[in-house]
Amino acid sequence: MSDQDIALMAHLMRRAGFGATRDELEARVAKGYEATVEELLDTQEQEELNRDEMQRFHPWTWRPGTLPGMGAAEWLHDLVNTKRPLEEKMSLFWHGIFATGVSKVDHYDDVMDMIVKFRNKGLGDFRELLLDMAKDPAMIYWLDNNDNHADAVNENWGRELLELFSMGVGNYTEDDVRDCSRSFTGWTIEPKLPRGPIGRHDWFFEYREEDHDDTDKTFLGHTGNHNGEDIIKFITDDPACARFIARHLYSFFVADEVQVPAWSVTPPRDPEAVDLLANTLINNGYDMRTTLRVLFNSDFFKKSRFERLKNPTEVVVGTLRMVGGAEFPAPGIGDLSRQPSYMGQDLLNPPSVEGWHTGAEWINSGSLMRRVNFTAELVGDVTRPGIRNIVDRMIAKGDTSPEAVVDGALDLMGPLEVNPESHVELVGFLSEGGDFSWSSADEIEKSTARVSEVMQLIVSLREYQYA
Amino acid sequence: MTSTKKDPVLVVFQLSGGNDYLNTVIPYADPIYRDARPTVGIAEDRVIKIDDKVGFHPEMGPLKKVYDRGDMAIIHGIGYPNSPRSHFRSMDIWHTCEPIALGTEGWLGRATRDLDPGKENVLTTVSFGPSLFRALALPGTPVAVVDDLDNYGLLPGITEKEQRAKILDRFARMYSPAVGSSAVMDYLGQTGLDTLEGADILNKAPGMYSSNVEYPDTSIAKKLRSIAQVHMANFGTRIFYVDHGSFDSHSNQNGMADKLWKDVSEGLDAFLDDLREHDASDNVSVLMFTEFGRRTHDNGSGTDHGAGGAAFMFGDNVKGGQYSEFPSMKSEDLEQGDVVPNYDFRGLYTTILEDWMGLDGKPIVDGNFEKLPIFA
Numbered sequence: 097m098s099d100q101d102i103a104l105m106a107h108l109m110r111r112a113g114f115g116a117t118r119d120e121l122e123a124r125v126a127k128g129y130e131a132t133v134e135e136l137l138d139t140q141e142q143e144e145l146n147r148d149e150m151q152r153f154h155p156w157t158w159r160p161g162t163l164p165g166m167g168a169a170e171w172l173h174d175l176v177n178t179k180r181p182l183e184e185k186m187s188l189f190w191h192g193i194f195a196t197g198v199s200k201v202d203h204y205d206d207v208m209d210m211i212v213k214f215r216n217k218g219l220g221d222f223r224e225l226l227l228d229m230a231k232d233p234a235m236i237y238w239l240d241n242n243d244n245h246a247d248a249v250n251e252n253w254g255r256e257l258l259e260l261f262s263m264g265v266g267n268y269t270e271d272d273v274r275d276c277s278r279s280f281t282g283w284t285i286e287p288k289l290p291r292g293p294i295g296r297h298d299w300f301f302e303y304r305e306e307d308h309d310d311t312d313k314t315f316l317g318h319t320g321n322h323n324g325e326d327i328i329k330f331i332t333d334d335p336a337c338a339r340f341i342a343r344h345l346y347s348f349f350v351a352d353e354v355q356v357p358a359w360s361v362t363p364p365r366d367p368e369a370v371d372l373l374a375n376t377l378i379n380n381g382y383d384m385r386t387t388l389r390v391l392f393n394s395d396f397f398k399k400s401r402f403e404r405l406k407n408p409t410e411v412v413v414g415t416l417r418m419v420g421g422a423e424f425p426a427p428g429i430g431d432l433s434r435q436p437s438y439m440g441q442d443l444l445n446p447p448s449v450e451g452w453h454t455g456a457e458w459i460n461s462g463s464l465m466r467r468v469n470f471t472a473e474l475v476g477d478v479t480r481p482g483i484r485n486i487v488d489r490m491i492a493k494g495d496t497s498p499e500a501v502v503d504g505a506l507d508l509m510g511p512l513e514v515n516p517e518s519h520v521e522l523v524g525f526l527s528e529g530g531d532f533s534w535s536s537a538d539e540i541e542k543s544t545a546r547v548s549e550v551m552q553l554i555v556s557l558r559e560y561q562y563a
Numbered sequence: 564m565t566s567t568k569k570d571p572v573l574v575v576f577q578l579s580g581g582n583d584y585l586n587t588v589i590p591y592a593d594p595i596y597r598d599a600r601p602t603v604g605i606a607e608d609r610v611i612k613i614d615d616k617v618g619f620h621p622e623m624g625p626l627k628k629v630y631d632r633g634d635m636a637i638i639h640g641i642g643y644p645n646s647p648r649s650h651f652r653s654m655d656i657w658h659t660c661e662p663i664a665l666g667t668e669g670w671l672g673r674a675t676r677d678l679d680p681g682k683e684n685v686l687t688t689v690s691f692g693p694s695l696f697r698a699l700a701l702p703g704t705p706v707a708v709v710d711d712l713d714n715y716g717l718l719p720g721i722t723e724k725e726q727r728a729k730i731l732d733r734f735a736r737m738y739s740p741a742v743g744s745s746a747v748m749d750y751l752g753q754t755g756l757d758t759l760e761g762a763d764i765l766n767k768a769p770g771m772y773s774s775n776v777e778y779p780d781t782s783i784a785k786k787l788r789s790i791a792q793v794h795m796a797n798f799g800t801r802i803f804y805v806d807h808g809s810f811d812s813h814s815n816q817n818g819m820a821d822k823l824w825k826d827v828s829e830g831l832d833a834f835l836d837d838l839r840e841h842d843a844s845d846n847v848s849v850l851m852f853t854e855f856g857r858r859t860h861d862n863g864s865g866t867d868h869g870a871g872g873a874a875f876m877f878g879d880n881v882k883g884g885q886y887s888e889f890p891s892m893k894s895e896d897l898e899q900g901d902v903v904p905n906y907d908f909r910g911l912y913t914t915i916l917e918d919w920m921g922l923d924g925k926p927i928v929d930g931n932f933e934k935l936p937i938f939a
Binding site: 199200239240242243245247248249250251252255259265270356357358361362405437438440442447448449450453455456457459460461462463464465466468469472473476515517518521522524525528549552553556557558561 | 579580647648649650651652655664665690693694695705706707708709710715716717718719720721726729730733734736737738739744747748750751752754755757758761762809811813814815862863864865867868899
């Protein structure tokens, strides 16, 4: 098993999931890269997470309507403990595109229901998912389609569907926005019961024929008495839609792109890669699984190691998976689930329908501080099983020099690549305490504390912010 | 230049989501307003009248008080030609002054650079919110971003003083620019160093502050109070940034706008009172803006994205009153159903940069635009 195999597998697991421990990486390398890609894609073959445990120990994660309950705690528990990492990663991908938030929807159950839809359909046919989103109660309320009437058109959903969910600016006109919106009149929600004492009841999609504009509309050059399904078909038949989704895939899984509003004027980082992904979508009925298989097996993906900045969820979940100890939904999981929001990614509550700005825009003085503080606190806890595992491997290997311990830590935490100046500082820091010794319980305890300290410096590194 | 001895300070208050101009400065006497807004129109008896033409939204009582003491300017019909009616594109244009190409440099990033070319103070510009607004972005120019002033600091978990000093010392060296590293690595490095330097100063501000002014218990009032604390701590901050929202009132507009304007008006009123109580108001001006106004006709529940809007300025040095003109609402004068902007926002920026901050406006907003005599 070569170091390069481990490094490539670690890359795949960071991108297709939220990282993996060294034990898991070794097991996956033994199976092979392509076999691992298949295993990741074949989510149904992996055990589903037992979600009853969360409700059993935290009954208030049952969010009746507007009660915040524990916000994104349930999702965070899933993200950390899932046996289907790509399923959760795709849910985060779609959540960033179909960005819908409780700040307005005021209904945690219904926003979380969207995440469940992403889990169930996020690796399938995008055309189906897009139609599901057009009928999603939280989305309808978020973008006011329940106020889009035959006699009073509301453009909110119609505009964002084109601008942010499927095509991007420059591929349609203001008249298309208008007639797209008209085609979705009558697509509304049925709040069967009035708001109760503990919040809202579930919402359901409802089509009200009498409120649908039943006259001709012209959309992307097609004239006729269109309804919403027709619009979804015209959109997804347009290659601009495949290119739009392909570029999102590239930015999320391969390397940071500029922000979406700049796509109409800035060419992709790797136009050939985006073309390949777009053509794969078109030729395979928008099947996301097929497209991701092409992506993960491509050279451009394998060569993109550390070409993306981690989003806050990747920082929090990835570090928790590394240090371990979050398998059981212990008290404090509510606070853990708020950590991404402190770093600028409030799960289930994006800042606007545009979703989050990514790449270098994740980083500012406040968010960087939060990243460093949170991850340093986690690796500073020597009782965490992941830290003990790293130390055990160092003992087994017999690492005693400060340099060997630094290299061991960088290897076992990634493997991470750091620039030579950082390496000098890390070794310099450990050298102040001399060589390591593992020959007695007392010495192991002291040496473990020092390993944990250098790990605190490593997670504070700029290099740790890259995925 | 300004008439004050202290350095002039600018507070920028962003109303995110597109605030509805016509229901903020209400042309209550114009019959076209009544006809255009059967659902969201505000009844004349609820309007807080300014003159015989326009009046404030009913929840803006605290700001009417500021207007009456001559410390509030209304800038009518502000915007730019060919509004794209997209929140994100429009906000980008306001942030970068780039109406055609896609800008990445913010106007306040450039102002920060000109205020502190030697980067002597990492707290020249402080933003309150979870993200760095593009208005503040300029590669190499530090901006402190604070989400919670009371808990601002690096590695507070390491409590042993000597150990923390050792780790922070290595941190500083590891964040120093490395040869051959990428632009993003450089950006991360600079941000890390600025964070380290700013943190230990900023978190002292709350402890240095006491006030008799009671702020309302709202998120925006808390941020404005943090601005007051940092301003009064005299760390040399010249630009503050804060946002509130969302003002994107496609539906249920009336209830939504009532709450938003109540929180904004009460919070800002408390902030201005706090500065006045502490003799710290004479060098502060506040700009309040939004990315666009909303459509003239309501949609039966709210209003869709529009073009022309209103901006406001507040402060002791602001010459109160109304500037520019209310754009025509006659149907033949509308563009895609929206009132057409008749005053370019870059003119207001130039006014602020030159007549308040004492900077050269032209290179920052990229052109010559008509100024307003707000600080005359």
